[in-house]
Amino acid sequence: MTTTATRPGARVRAAIAARTLRTDRWWLAPLITVIGLGGWVAYATVRVFMHDFYWVEDYHYLTPFYSPCITDRCIPEAAHFGTYLPGWWIIPEAAFSLPLLLLFRLTCYYYRKAYYRAFWMSPPACAVPDGHKTYSGETRFPLIFQNAHRYAFYAAGLISVVNTYDAILAFHSPDGFGFGLGNVILVGNVVMLWAYTISCHSCRHIIGGRLKHFSKHPMRYRAWTFVSKLNVRHMQLAWITLGTLALTDFYIMAVSAGWFSDLRFIN
Numbered sequence: 001m002t003t004t005a006t007r008p009g010a011r012v013r014a015a016i017a018a019r020t021l022r023t024d025r026w027w028l029a030p031l032i033t034v035i036g037l038g039g040w041v042a043y044a045t046v047r048v049f050m051h052d053f054y055w056v057e058d059y060h061y062l063t064p065f066y067s068p069c070i071t072d073r074c075i076p077e078a079a080h081f082g083t084y085l086p087g088w089w090i091i092p093e094a095a096f097s098l099p100l101l102l103l104f105r106l107t108c109y110y111y112r113k114a115y116y117r118a119f120w121m122s123p124p125a126c127a128v129p130d131g132h133k134t135y136s137g138e139t140r141f142p143l144i145f146q147n148a149h150r151y152a153f154y155a156a157g158l159i160s161v162v163n164t165y166d167a168i169l170a171f172h173s174p175d176g177f178g179f180g181l182g183n184v185i186l187v188g189n190v191v192m193l194w195a196y197t198i199s200c201h202s203c204r205h206i207i208g209g210r211l212k213h214f215s216k217h218p219m220r221y222r223a224w225t226f227v228s229k230l231n232v233r234h235m236q237l238a239w240i241t242l243g244t245l246a247l248t249d250f251y252i253m254a255v256s257a258g259w260f261s262d263l264r265f266i267n
């Protein structure tokens with residue numbers, strides 16, 4: 001096999017004993033990623049298998065971690081799209097959306113960079129050696145499936161529509177229309193989810209890729225310009241949406257469990 005070191009004319013690494021010459025805190029970003037992503041996954045796992053405190057009956061708040069609610073254990077009012085699966089403990093209420101969202105985030109270009117660096121140390125940072133002796137990129141099983149990201153994007157768009165529907169239904173109170181702090185949180189989460197989804201690199205390519213002349217496609221050019229502005233914030237939106245998802249879920253759990261009441265502005 002031809003490697004970088006054996007390829008004719010290839011440069012080899014200078015004979016430096018130190019693993020890296022970097023003296024800054026290059027390890028801080030991977031460490032923050034491990035803590036942030038690890039903590040979020042732990043919280044989400046506990047919540048998904050709690051099978052409780054996901055619905056606020058008075059205000060029709062449904063947490064995104066349980067949407068769409070499709071097992072026969074779902075509270076009937078929370079099952080907006082029907083129940084199709086048995087209510088076994090191992091099956092999450094959102095058994096349709098969670099795997100697709102997991103696929104979307106796992107194959108996201110930003111998250112790939114983040115977890116390759118933080119969890120796989122491949123490499124942990126620029127100018128820091130890889131934690132592994134060999135490197136095959138994403139050309140082989142299983143990482144070749146990272147190419148499925150473009151398809152996961154369509155699924156994530158569909159689930160964002162469902163989340164938007166949930167947020168609209170939540171303008172409810174026992175007297176009819178209602179508006180509270182829960183609505184602000186639900187709508188804020190949905191707006192951020194759309195921003196993250198639209199800022200996806202695949203979305204940018206779908207909208208503006210493979211065009212020879214932007215001048216002949218002014219609408220697509222405008223859309224591409226808008227998506228490009230969001231795209232440069234993709235990393236921030238990836239983290240912000242983890243925050244808004246956890247906040248939305250925690251708030252609905254707290255109100256549902258009776259830890260505190262929803263702050264109501266109207267009804």
Ligand code: FES
Pocket residue numbers: 104107108109110111149153196197199200201202203234
């Ligand atoms: S690149 Fe991150 S969601 Fe598509």
